[in-house]
Amino acid sequence: MDSSSDAHGRHKCAACFRQFNKMEHLVEHMRAARHSPHEPRCGVCGKHCRSFEALRDHLGAGGSTLPKAASCASEFAASGCKLCLRVLASAAALRAHRGCQLSRTPPMARLHHQAQAPQGGGRALALGCKMVGAGSDGSLDVVARVCVVDEQEDIVFEAFLKPLIPVTHYRYETTGIRPEHLREGMTVKSAQRRVQELLLNGEQPWKARTSRGMARLLVGHGLDHDLDALGMDYPAYLKRDTATYPPLMKTSKLSNSLRFLTHTYLGYDIQTGHQHPYEDCVAAMRLYHRMKRQQHPRSGGGADGPAASADQAFPAWRQRELERMTPEELLRLSTPDYHCWCLDD
Template identity: 70%
Template structure:
């Protein structure tokens, strides 16, 4: 039992880490788990796990089922289809405490390489558009990037300014909460989901507390593990984890919002089972293992360590 106790003190496995459904091994990311199961490209697989997964494993959620029949019943619910972009509608009240944000950037500066926001979209947990509009940047636009954004000069000429969009998005996020109170207490403020949230918020001239953000670009299980953790693109994550393609042709920020929200719900369900309250999880401390908690573990007896059902020192708070 001593070696098990020492392992528990040293390993500090996070409930965020994906695990092999055959042998239970903790993997650092989904990429590492794919390598372990035999369909990655970096490392050789574990033969026994690869054989079992090839027969009864889902290539999207990486779960292993007791029979091929269970796998066939699961497949239609796991494989998402591309969400059709709805026609523009009037703003509506978001459902639940989680919203997703997406922006499309046009080019500013002398060479058009400076990203400035040209279009913004916010959706709720049910993938319904809460707010969507073109944005008139404060800087002159020198490259509209029409091939990917589909934005033309006339779309931005009479559009609301960035400052107006900032107030609209902040009102949705704060949900009636006072800005000063959000820093110290969650209250009624909503969780914000997205991919590369810092980039989008900077383009809108906004800030939002880290403990209320869920950024799929900085969530370790969704990142690359070749040498060091690096962000995967939203397009790659959508194809590999949800089973469909996005960002082809003219890109709408609605598609990015939907993909980020679906990734958030999938990763939450992998850790907690089916999400409660529309996918909202309990906010707590940072991803990093607190030194104080480590000292508490070191003072525990072997019996207390073994009685712990699972670690309680991690949460999905991706930006701390």
């Protein structure tokens, strides 16, 4: 009997360590779970977790420890980084490990770079919008300010916009926007054209939908909401949304706020007082870069290609062959059900 099965013949998943009475049940679990080397892993026991929040619970970094993980939590408490969740060799190594803690960028710090970098640098741009309220109770979101930032955190486009419908609530406490800011603002249509021009980077819109070419990746938090407010869309395979990226979501598969993600994974606070969309753009871009730098084994598939389906990885016609494999061999076959950002390199 192999090392992944105990004396009672139970078969243990090589990724999440769940045990099954029959090998066919383990195969079905691997088909549904979609474990892969791209999942966050415990640096102590090697367990795969579906998200970083689940890994934080496993390590006790979020204040709670999952059952049977006490030894991992104690080792993490002694030499683990609470931002990147790595377990270092010693407490001294942890003290020398400072690269994860980032400082907050002043919201207006880079506005003067707009004229110097009109097209933006890098393969990705971050989009952020601030909304004011419309409608009888001010609950309808209307875009009033837009900002686009490149990978060097320089602003390539920033403007106030004239709302298409009357504003009933400027939300000044958080947006800092007053009526006079919008009076001479750009039209939403003009802003839409400028943002689209920056993203397409000279590529034809019809071509960007089927092949990337020169089109840039779009980074942000809640991108669908921002794009809807601007009256535009963008191909899904070119979006990098920190609100819907599975490793950054809650264990309940709901989105975390950008403020929470920035505090938890970058180590500083945003959205305090009047909020500039530049601050949100920088936070989203930094989160993207942190996820992109994850060291994962490369296992087939192009950077922009769709993830292989479970039926391709574990086809039903190979069922008997799959049941003769070890849990480690099944894990090597498994593929993620999302595009890992580390493949963007």
